[in-house]
Amino acid sequence: MTLKQTAAGVILLTMMVTGAACSSPKNTATSPSPSASAAASPQATAETQDTINMKGYIGARIAQEKVGFLFGEAKSKDGKLILNPIAADSKEKAVKFLSSYFDAAMADKLAAHYLTEQQADGAIVTNPTSFFPINLLDTTKADVTFDTANTADQVKFTTKDGATYTTKKVNDKFVMTDVAKK
Numbered sequence: 001m002t003l004k005q006t007a008a009g010v011i012l013l014t015m016m017v018t019g020a021a022c023s024s025p026k027n028t029a030t031s032p033s034p035s036a037s038a039a040a041s042p043q044a045t046a047e048t049q050d051t052i053n054m055k056g057y058i059g060a061r062i063a064q065e066k067v068g069f070l071f072g073e074a075k076s077k078d079g080k081l082i083l084n085p086i087a088a089d090s091k092e093k094a095v096k097f098l099s100s101y102f103d104a105a106m107a108d109k110l111a112a113h114y115l116t117e118q119q120a121d122g123a124i125v126t127n128p129t130s131f132f133p134i135n136l137l138d139t140t141k142a143d144v145t146f147d148t149a150n151t152a153d154q155v156k157f158t159t160k161d162g163a164t165y166t167t168k169k170v171n172d173k174f175v176m177t178d179v180a181k182k
Contacts, residue, residue, distance in 0.1 A: 053146045056155025056167040059174030061136045063101035063167075067110060068137075070097060072128070076120035083115065083124040091115055091124075103168070103177045133163040133181035158182075 074084040088094040091111050098107035110131055118125035139159055147156040153169040162182040167174040 047152070049150060049152075052152055053150055053155050053157070054141065056150070056174045057141065057144060057146075057157055059101075059155075059167050060157075060165045060176050061139075063176040064132055064136045066098070066101045067114075067131065070094060071110075071114040071126040074123070076123065076125070078120060080118075080120045081126045081128050082120055083126055085123055089123065100175075102175055103170070106177055132179055134159055134161045136165070 070084050070087050072081055074082050074086070076082050083089065083094060087097050094115065095104075095107045095111050098110055102110065113131045114126045116125045116127055136159075143160050144157040145160075147158075150156060154166065155168075155174060156164065156166045158164045164178075164180045164182065165176065166178040168177050
């Protein structure tokens with residue numbers, strides 16, 4: 001008798017759950033979708049200048065990190081720094097790699113600074129002297145002062161050591177366009 005009661009209870013419970021699921025009202029016409037409410041609220045998508053400043057700063061740090069990867073990480077058998085063969089094997093490919101992080105003029109300046117006429121192990125020997133006045137990877141947000149004239153498309157900041165970096169927005173990300181030491 002208990003087996004029949006248990007089976008009946010399971011069947012009854014299944015019917016109640018199924019009935020509740022089938023009869024619940026679907027009110028999709030009146031409930032706004034998450035994207036509709038985000039579009040209706042401009043504050044949800046608008047970025048503050050502080051957020052934009054940080055994106056410019058981070059873009060500059062990433063750019064400088066990529067320069068280190070390309071020109072200062074790989075070594076020949078005799079210990080000379082060489083163009084990283086993982087990323088590029090020629091000046092043209094180096095400039096193309098850098099163009100994701102720098103504007104065209106800056107990418108050309110970097111290639112001209114780092115690439116030498118020497119070869120080692122079939123790769124171009126690179127100049128070990130840094131193009132940058134300071135290493136941004138050794139800084140934090142507290143070490144920089146953002147320009148008050150920054151916009152949504154351009155961020156300029158100065159380190160406490162007096163180096164000024166400029167980034168601009170290209171295809172929704174910030175690339176480095178200039179660096180100068182006072």
